[in-house]
Amino acid sequence: MRLWVTDRFENFKGPIKTMFSCVDTREVNGENALTISCLAHLEKGDRIVWQDLKGRWRENIVDGVTEERARAGIVYTYYCPTSAQVELSGDYLEDKRPLNTTAGVAMASALSESRWAVGTVADLGQSGTNFYHTNAWQAVHDVADTWGGELEFEIAVSSTQVTARRVHLRERVGGDTGKRFTYTKDLVSVKREVDEGNVATALYGYGKAPESTDEDGNLTGGYERKLTFGDVNGGQNWVGDADALARWGRPDGNGGKAHVFGDVEFEDCEDQAELLALTKAELADRCTPKVSYEVDAVSLARAGEGFEGADEGDTVLVIDEVYDPPLRVQARITKVEEDQLTEGKATYTIGNFRTVGEIMAAIDAGIRMIGENRPQEVMAKAEGLRRLCADRGFALGTGDGDTTRPSDAEHIPFHLIGQLQANKIGKILPDVNTIESVDGVELAQRIARRAVARGITVGVLLEVNESGEASKSGCDPQAAVDIAAQIAQLDGIRLEGLMTIGAHVDDEATIRACFAHLRGTRDTILASRAPGTEHCTELSMGMTHDMALAIAEGATIVRVGTAIFGERAFI
DSSP: OOEEEEOTTOOEEEOOSOEEEEEEEEETTSOEEEEEEESOOOOTTOEEEEEOTTSOEEEEEOOEEEEEEETTEEEEEEEEEBHHHHHHHTSEEEEEOOOSEEHHHHHHHHTTTSSOEEEEEOOOOEEOOOEEEEEHHHHHHHHHHHHTOEEEEEEEEETTEEEEEEEEEESSSSOEEEEEEEEOTTOTTSEEEEEOTTOOSEEEEEOOOOEEEOTTSOEEEEEOOOOOOGGGTTTOSEEEOHHHHHHHOEEOSSSSEEOOEEEEEOTTOOOHHHHHHHHHHHHHHHTSOEEEEEEEHHHHHHTTOOOTTOOTTOEEEEEETTSSSOEEEEEEEEEEEEESSSTTOEEEEESOOOOHHHHHHHHHTTOOOEEESSHHHHHHHHHHHHHHHHHTTEEESOOTTOOSSOTTOEEEOEEEOSOOOGGGHHHHTTTOSEEEEEOSHHHHHHHHHHHHHHTOOEEEEEEBOTTOOTTSOOBOGGGHHHHHHHHHTSTTEEEEEEEEOOOSSSOHHHHHHHHHHHHHHHHHHHHHTOTTOTTOOEEEEEETTTHHHHHHTTOSEEEOHHHHHOOOOOO
């Protein structure tokens, strides 16, 4: 393996002579990081330039470290995000507005304050967005979200120097490998998760609603009916799938099967034929359950199904023989964890959704607050969870726009726990009550603006980095009281409390001290009686491994997903 280290200013320091592990994690539009265990002492900000098993050059930057004493000495384990994430997160965009333009123009605008260049950009049509007081990392992901592409980061190397850095926006990364994976009941080494909560066998499709005009052509301020496609679809404003109807339909009362209907809206679509095509494409995704599999390459080889060389984004054929008849679907490898020291040692995640059925089972067992760690998972599950909760007489989350649920329905709060990018705020606000990962005034202000625009109030918890570990998010504990006071005064925001992640150590006294300090900070905020702080009562602290310590120190919310659902990988 070719690998060397430079300092933060790209001065050559030399190779790492002895590595105990080197794992590269790659996700589609997600995490891209290197984790290394070795004896070498590296500084935060040091750069690791290396060539992967497929011959591609990579650059990662040391961000976090843990130490462990062993016979060989102190073993350091470094968490190293890609240099693209670290650098672009520090490139600030004050106000740029690429409107009615191509993804290439928008990408150039997103990278205008960085040293990263625009690479290959797919033809993804015309759209628009704005980069207002954000950074380039968030901006390039905003471009991917808005135009619908997938990001790829590339560097070029000459001698020991990185000579070029490029950001590509592909229509999709990976390719159709022709590989297949067969799942059977006795394949116990594979983790399988199923979500049938959002299956539809037929969809109504709606497009843009044009502004209405009077007889003189003047705008009236109102809107006409949304575009439908009945005129180009035999008078029928919906499309259905016969195979899905046979498999997933419901009894029609006459011995046959009726469609399970859903709907989809494409707000910018103004053409009936295009709307029909878009709705058919959406139905192709919605008419089968979301099934995910997590399996390592050794198990695949044992089953006679080689995945050597498979990469994130690659499409494989999945044959799930648990279903009768067997379910055959095209699925994508969403995540790869690949050992760079041992060829053929990798773990693949094919799809990745926590089953809605599992979450509902937890609710049925008495759980009365749920949370997700990623915005993508909120968006994927909210509709199915909301419907199934309503069937049980519960009201999930905000219920924003839901006028059908009873006013006296028992409320089940829906929290976002993990990190939130600015471009995802608007996509989760219809569903979540509380965002637990607000680490500063800037993110709170972004949330507040979106909340005010929707006419809602969003609960937030201020995340505090009590452990001081570089790998954890959150504000400085010494600044928490002042930051909380500023957040509490924002319109559209209700400061509900504080959140922290316990120290990653074995010493219980150290862990408890972090939790105790957070409780003291909460008490100080309440005692200050600063405007808007009167609701700052919650303490979200403690997870499966340390919840007993957190509860002893006054936790009001514990995050115990692993204890209930088991270990998992996130999308």
